[in-house]
Amino acid sequence: MTTLALTVQCPSTRGIVAAIANFLADQGCNLTDSAQFDDAETGNFFMRVSFRSETGADRAALEAAFAEVARTFDMTFAFHDETEKMKVVLMVSRFGHCLNDLLYRWRIGALPIDIVAVISNHMDYQKVVVNHDIPFHCIKVTKANKAEAEAAQMAIIEESGAELVVLARYMQVLSDEMCQKMSGRIINIHHSFLPSFKGANPYKQAFERGVKLIGATSHYVTADLDEGPIIEQDIIRVTHAQSAEDYVSLGRDVEAQVLARAIHAHIHHRVFLNGNKTVVFPASPGSHASERMG
Numbered sequence: 001m002t003t004l005a006l007t008v009q010c011p012s013t014r015g016i017v018a019a020i021a022n023f024l025a026d027q028g029c030n031l032t033d034s035a036q037f038d039d040a041e042t043g044n045f046f047m048r049v050s051f052r053s054e055t056g057a058d059r060a061a062l063e064a065a066f067a068e069v070a071r072t073f074d075m076t077f078a079f080h081d082e083t084e085k086m087k088v089v090l091m092v093s094r095f096g097h098c099l100n101d102l103l104y105r106w107r108i109g110a111l112p113i114d115i116v117a118v119i120s121n122h123m124d125y126q127k128v129v130v131n132h133d134i135p136f137h138c139i140k141v142t143k144a145n146k147a148e149a150e151a152a153q154m155a156i157i158e159e160s161g162a163e164l165v166v167l168a169r170y171m172q173v174l175s176d177e178m179c180q181k182m183s184g185r186i187i188n189i190h191h192s193f194l195p196s197f198k199g200a201n202p203y204k205q206a207f208e209r210g211v212k213l214i215g216a217t218s219h220y221v222t223a224d225l226d227e228g229p230i231i232e233q234d235i236i237r238v239t240h241a242q243s244a245e246d247y248v249s250l251g252r253d254v255e256a257q258v259l260a261r262a263i264h265a266h267i268h269h270r271v272f273l274n275g276n277k278t279v280v281f282p283a284s285p286g287s288h289a290s291e292r293m294g
Contacts, residue, residue, distance in 0.1 A: 003032065003082045004059060005050050005284075006066075007269050010075040012038050012045040020049060023069050027062060028055030035281035039274060046272045046279045050082065078269070082287075085114040086267045089162040091153075091170035092120050098168035098189060099125060101256035102263070103132055109291025111260060113267055116160040119153055121172060135160075141172050150178055157182075166263060167221065169255070176223040184273055186221035187266060189259040191251055192233065203251060207244035214238055214247060216255040218262035220273070229278045231271055232262040264288070 008020065017036060024031060033050040053062075059079045070077050092099045099118070105111035118129045121141045129136040137156055141149045157165060167188040179186070192215040197205035206214070215235040222228035236254050238247060265271050265280050268287055272279040 003050055003052055004029075004062070005048060005080045005082055005269055006062075006077065007080065007272070008045075008047045008049075008070075008075050008077045009272055010045050010070075010073045012043050013073065016045055016073055017047070019069050019073065020047065023066060024049070024051055027053070027057050027065065029053050029057065029062075033284040035270075037279050037281075039279075042275060044274060046274070046281075048270060048281050050284050080269050082268070082284075085112050086164055087116045087160060087162045088113045088164045088166060088263075088267075089116060089157050089160060090118045090166050090168050092118065092125060092168045093171040094122050094124055095169040095171075095252075096125055096128075097252040098256050098259050100128070101260060102166070102168060103128070105260055107132070110288070111264060111267075112291075113164075113263070116162055117156055119156060119170075121149075121170075146175070150175055154178065154181075164263075164266060166259070168259065173225060174221060179221055179223045183222070184220055187218060187231065187259070187262055188221050188226070188228070189216060189218045189255050189262070190226055191215065191255065192217040203247040204244050207242075207247050210240065211247075212238060214251050214254060216251065216258040218258045220278075229273055229276055231265060231278055231280060232258050234258050234261075 010016065021031065029051040031049060031051045036047040038045050059081055063079050066077065090099060090102060102111065106113060106115055115134050117135045117137060119137045119139060121139060123138050126136045126138065139149050139152050163185065165182060165186045167186065169189065191202055193202065193206045193211050213235045215233060217230055218232045219230045220228040234254055234257060236250050238250060268283065270281045270283065
């Protein structure tokens with residue numbers, strides 16, 4: 001039996017959960033996982049339900065039948081086939097730790113995505129990408145050709161049918177136009193320190209200030225640089241005994257893990273935009289299992 005997921009967002013009111021559960025039961029569906037959140041501040045309700053149809057109902061039939069429930073509660077909703085792999089474009093510059101980590105997770109099935117292309121403004125990772133039988137596109141970016149380069153990138157994204165773009169340490173600022181066109185469909189990763197350091201050599205700045213926590217933040221890209229809705233974060237402790245070079249190496253590990261977790265949440269439809277924030281539900285049982293090891 002195919003496992004499907006239903007995601008719902010609507011104004012909070014009485015009876016939503018009962019209506020969804022009753023609908024699925026009436027359609028011969030068995031719930032396998034459920035998560036919900038009622039935001040008292042915004043008055044928004046969010047829910048994600050995984051289920052299996054025991055009567056053979058397909059997604060199109062369920063969508064059509066659910067429309068009446070959705071109208072009653074003014075819902076935005078979608079049904080998702082959890083066996084379908086989301087098409088993803090990766091973008092990278094000269095730091096390859098996130099790219100290599102994602103390729104490994106993809107290869108063993110720990111990150112069930114369909115990588116349809118890798119775009120870079122350098123040639124450094126052409127061989128490793130091509131060796132994975134993934135199309136590689138090198139598009140140089142300068143101040144003079146930025147608009148043309150971005151148009152070429154968008155052409156690849158659209159022609160490949162990509163549903164998500166991942167900036168795996170892609171070190172170019174995207175235009176406001178691209179951010180708006182791909183709203184909610186571009187994920188970025190960057191360091192995050194306490195306190196925060198911007199500009200050149202942030203790890204060196206952090207070392208000089210004796211930072212004790214190195215972190216990373218993954219978020220949706222918006223026109224406000226590095227200020228989009230946060231999906232995932234994590235930290236690692238450092239001490240006075242670590243060098244500036246240690247900070248960089250430890251930071252790479254955190255960045256790779258945080259980016260992978262953010263992508264995992266997005267492709268399983270566990271992330272809901274809630275104004276400038278996100279609602280991120282826990283992973284369903286079995287969704288972290290790999291198809292193979294090594």
